[in-house]
Amino acid sequence: MKLRIALRANKPWWLSPVLIAIAIIFTFIISAAMIRWAGANPFAAFKYLLGSPLQSKFGITEAILSATPLVLTGGAVALAFRAGYWNIGAEGQLLAGATCATFVGLHADGIPHWLGIFLVVIAGAFGGMLWAFVPALLRSRLGIDEVVTTLLLNPVALLVVTGLLNGPWRNPETKFPETQVLSENIFFPRVYPGSRIHLGLIIGIVALAICWWVVGRTAGGLKMRAVGLAPGAARIAGLKVEKTLFTTALASGAIAGIAGAGEVAGVAHQLTDGISPGFGYTGVVVATLAALSFPAVLLISFVLGIINVGSFSASRALSIPSTIGEVVQAVLLTTVVSALVFMKFRIVLDKGKRHD
Amino acid sequence: MSTADVVTGYSVATSAVSLNGLRKVYGDVVAVANVDLEVRSGEIHALLGENGAGKTTLMRLLYGLAKPDAGSISIDGAAVAITSPKVARAAGIGMVTQHFSLVKTMTVTENLALQDAGFFSLDLAGARRKLLTLCEEIGLEIDPDARIDSLPVAMQQRVEILKALAGGCKVLILDEPTAVLGPQDVDSLLDVIRRLRDTIGLSVILITHKMHEISQVADRVSVLRRGEIVATENASGMSIASITALMVEGIQQEIVETGERSPQGSSVLAIKDLTVHLRGRDVISELNLEVSRGEIVGIAGVSGNGQSELVQALSGVFAHQTGEISVDGKVVKGGSPSAFAEAGFGRLGEDRHASSVSALTVEENLILDRLHFFSKPGLLLKRKIRKFAEDSITNFAIKAKPDQAIGTLSGGNMQKVLLARLFGERPLAAVVSQPTRGLDVVSTRYVRQLLMVERNAGVGILLVSEDLDEILELSDRVLVIFKGKIVGEVARIDFDRVAIGAMMAGV
Numbered sequence: 001m002k003l004r005i006a007l008r009a010n011k012p013w014w015l016s017p018v019l020i021a022i023a024i025i026f027t028f029i030i031s032a033a034m035i036r037w038a039g040a041n042p043f044a045a046f047k048y049l050l051g052s053p054l055q056s057k058f059g060i061t062e063a064i065l066s067a068t069p070l071v072l073t074g075g076a077v078a079l080a081f082r083a084g085y086w087n088i089g090a091e092g093q094l095l096a097g098a099t100c101a102t103f104v105g106l107h108a109d110g111i112p113h114w115l116g117i118f119l120v121v122i123a124g125a126f127g128g129m130l131w132a133f134v135p136a137l138l139r140s141r142l143g144i145d146e147v148v149t150t151l152l153l154n155p156v157a158l159l160v161v162t163g164l165l166n167g168p169w170r171n172p173e174t175k176f177p178e179t180q181v182l183s184e185n186i187f188f189p190r191v192y193p194g195s196r197i198h199l200g201l202i203i204g205i206v207a208l209a210i211c212w213w214v215v216g217r218t219a220g221g222l223k224m225r226a227v228g229l230a231p232g233a234a235r236i237a238g239l240k241v242e243k244t245l246f247t248t249a250l251a252s253g254a255i256a257g258i259a260g261a262g263e264v265a266g267v268a269h270q271l272t273d274g275i276s277p278g279f280g281y282t283g284v285v286v287a288t289l290a291a292l293s294f295p296a297v298l299l300i301s302f303v304l305g306i307i308n309v310g311s312f313s314a315s316r317a318l319s320i321p322s323t324i325g326e327v328v329q330a331v332l333l334t335t336v337v338s339a340l341v342f343m344k345f346r347i348v349l350d351k352g353k354r355h356d
Numbered sequence: 357m358s359t360a361d362v363v364t365g366y367s368v369a370t371s372a373v374s375l376n377g378l379r380k381v382y383g384d385v386v387a388v389a390n391v392d393l394e395v396r397s398g399e400i401h402a403l404l405g406e407n408g409a410g411k412t413t414l415m416r417l418l419y420g421l422a423k424p425d426a427g428s429i430s431i432d433g434a435a436v437a438i439t440s441p442k443v444a445r446a447a448g449i450g451m452v453t454q455h456f457s458l459v460k461t462m463t464v465t466e467n468l469a470l471q472d473a474g475f476f477s478l479d480l481a482g483a484r485r486k487l488l489t490l491c492e493e494i495g496l497e498i499d500p501d502a503r504i505d506s507l508p509v510a511m512q513q514r515v516e517i518l519k520a521l522a523g524g525c526k527v528l529i530l531d532e533p534t535a536v537l538g539p540q541d542v543d544s545l546l547d548v549i550r551r552l553r554d555t556i557g558l559s560v561i562l563i564t565h566k567m568h569e570i571s572q573v574a575d576r577v578s579v580l581r582r583g584e585i586v587a588t589e590n591a592s593g594m595s596i597a598s599i600t601a602l603m604v605e606g607i608q609q610e611i612v613e614t615g616e617r618s619p620q621g622s623s624v625l626a627i628k629d630l631t632v633h634l635r636g637r638d639v640i641s642e643l644n645l646e647v648s649r650g651e652i653v654g655i656a657g658v659s660g661n662g663q664s665e666l667v668q669a670l671s672g673v674f675a676h677q678t679g680e681i682s683v684d685g686k687v688v689k690g691g692s693p694s695a696f697a698e699a700g701f702g703r704l705g706e707d708r709h710a711s712s713v714s715a716l717t718v719e720e721n722l723i724l725d726r727l728h729f730f731s732k733p734g735l736l737l738k739r740k741i742r743k744f745a746e747d748s749i750t751n752f753a754i755k756a757k758p759d760q761a762i763g764t765l766s767g768g769n770m771q772k773v774l775l776a777r778l779f780g781e782r783p784l785a786a787v788v789s790q791p792t793r794g795l796d797v798v799s800t801r802y803v804r805q806l807l808m809v810e811r812n813a814g815v816g817i818l819l820v821s822e823d824l825d826e827i828l829e830l831s832d833r834v835l836v837i838f839k840g841k842i843v844g845e846v847a848r849i850d851f852d853r854v855a856i857g858a859m860m861a862g863v
Contacts (some may be wrong), residue, residue, distance in 0.1 A: 217734055217736055218731065219730070219734050221736075222716075222723075222724070223721060224718075225716065226724055227718075229715045229716060230710075230712075230713040230715075232710050233713045234724070235673075235711055236671060236693065236694065236703065236705055236710070236711045237724040237725040238698075239693075239694065239724065239725075256578040
């Protein structure tokens with residue numbers, strides 16, 4: 001008798017929920033071991049991680065605030081992945097978007113508030129698109145792997161930000177490497193009184209809705225799906241594979257760039273080198289956990305938002321590092337991706353004799 | 357068995373391997389049906405057959421990659437259950453396929469040593485000794501310290517062969533070994549194969565499509581057709597024409613109602629001086645052909661003579677080709693599949709799985725090549741698409757729902773979807789490659805009738821098929837392709853299977 005892996009012929013309806021449940025159980029077990037190792041009671045830690053943000057209105061709104069950039073970066077990554085363009089550069093695109101938004105914010109005195117908001121969103125999209133442009137061009141013209149180019153441009157974007165903050169944009173008063181507070185004309189309005197939830201959330205949800213509609217209902221979306229699923233067959237059908245990849249890459253970059261504009265205009269109101277604690281990378285996690293479904297991106301962003309907020313309460317209450325939130329997210333990603341393998345394959349027990 | 361028996365030639369003929377009543381069924385398809393085959397010690401035994409005739413399955417059975425449903429394999433007269441490639445190698449059977457299994461960054465010696473290596477033991481000196489002895493015996497020259505990736509393909513292939521021999525191989529299976537080689541390397545490989553027989557008495561099973569290789573090296577030839585051995589004879593007694601006839605001759609299928617053969621109209625597809633340079637040689641060289649309105653032109657040829665590349669060129673895959681392809685008098689640029697679609701040129705690829713997006717639905721696949729027609733101004737017109745899909749399903753007798761993933765359909769139905777896509781909006785001209793490969797009798801008949809209907813409606817069709825019966829049945833004219841060139845043209849009234857077969861063989 002021996003085990004072997006075989007392709008799954010049919011997928012029963014219960015398979016996907018059962019696999020997700022198993023993945024979550026494993027996430028709990030593995031994370032619990034880590035938390036125990038860090039010297040805390042795992043059950044207490046999970047209570048803080050997942051429970052405490054949901055127990056107060058403040059917790060919930062902070063989780064939503066924390067989910068806002070993930071909605072956009074998750075959507076950006078999901079869009080690119082649907083077309084088979086492996087954009088790992090949402091982080092850099094977000095930073096580029098934030099930089100361009102900051103430029104608008106530094107020069108927005110004396111313009112109407114609506115125009116300021118409009119310009120800052122456009123600037124964010126432009127910055128993200130600009131950062132996505134070179135990898136997209138290299139991929140569609142020369143076939144250079146976008147995984148490498150988009151990924152490697154992320155630290156470059158951060159260097160540009162630090163360079164600006166230590167140079168021309170250094171705060172003139174404090175001399176800290178951060179910009180002065182930007183013009184109020186570009187601030188995103190709050191959308192829920194008494195919270196920090198801002199216009200970015202609405203933009204994120206609208207962006208997801210548009211992505212969902214484009215991918216599912218338009219000719220361009222069908223092209224993207226065909227190119228993503230089977231580029232060879234798409235080419236045979238006469239589709240312009242490279243052009244589709246290029247367009248999708250730019251759209252993905254634009255959405256990630258708007259996430260950066262949102263952080264600048266909605267939360268920080270200035271540019272700092274800590275403007276993104278890895279929202280772009282987490283976007284890859286979000287898109288993957290959401291299985292590239294846009295409605296699921298919204299849900300997963302919220303779940304990760306809760307974990308983000310909860311990790312701070314857990315950290316304070318149990319004196320464990322707040323990075324525990326990232327650990328749980330990483331474990332979740334690993335278990336879910338592992339579980340998804342069994343959507344496609346099954347393990348077969350060979351009983352040795354099959355022929356006589 | 358003593359070595360004396362081996363070298364005395366075929367008359368004393370001891371059997372190295374014999375296959376007795378081997379049978380293998382995949383689903384409904386009988387891939388190998390009751391095959392008896394004897395390979396004698398020290399002979400080069402060529403195994404011939406069209407694609408899908410069962411050659412590969414037969415060799416997979418012998419090498420332990422598949423298990424037979426019935427029958428047995430004897431080696432040196434004793435029955436052996438070959439359950440895995442490891443068992444096959446231990447029994448003295450080696451196989452070299454077109455995909456080499458060498459570690460590219462290691463040297464020749466290291467690659468040889470690797471196959472005997474234990475967890476803690478690696479006998480490099482022993483492997484080197486073995487290699488040099490073998491080379492001397494056979495009269496081969498190879499640098500034992502050369503890295504594999506520094507060697508040309510022909511030499512890598514020799515290393516593969518030497519590796520099999522060092523592993524104690526007595527019967528060597530070579531699966532289309534010349535397919536990866538340039539012309540001058542072919543001759544030297546054939547020379548090596550001869551030397552292997554003459555010096556160390558190796559038995560070789562040579563799988564090939566190419567007639568001249570058989571006449572150069574083979575002692576005996578077996579022809580496989582539809583899973584059965586239809587002849588095993590001494591190579592010297594067989595003419596190329598008779599072998600070709602054996603390969604392609606089949607049970608005549610019911611002739612499709614062809615309708616009136618309409619007079620030929622103007623030219624809709626013209627290829628002028630097309631040359632495609634791939635893998636260091638011209639796979640198509642200065643090829644010319646024309647297809648008229650309402651005409652089916654069949655391309656006959658032994659596979660691997662440029663047919664696939666011709667179809668690819670006509671799909672706009674190659675950007676760097678010389679020559680001209682024009683549709684309805686207008687030149688279409690290579691390197692752009694969409695340009696061909698826009699010129700009114702359709703295509704049915706040889707592999708339906710590669711031509712369809714299996715995770716998309718039937719209706720999505722149906723409209724993939726003319727989205728502009730089904731969207732406004734970019735928004736997919738759901739109702740129009742559904743109507744078109746339902747009409748196609750009715751008109752083309754497809755057993756499927758419009759919103760079913762195409763990957764779940766049977767081969768015949770999948771092919772019909774692709775044909776519906778091709779002919780749904782009637783193209784001016786089309787290339788149709790292996791339209792009935794792997795289909796059952798009913799679907800085959802349907803597809804052929806459909807091609808006739810489209811032809812009668814005025815479409816110019818270039819038919820590429822490895823099934824000569826199909827070509828003779830459907831074509832108004834047959835062009836014979838050999839080494840990337842059109843070497844003969846036969847009009848329908850002059851169809852002669854033997855003459856065409858001879859041209860296919862390059863005679």
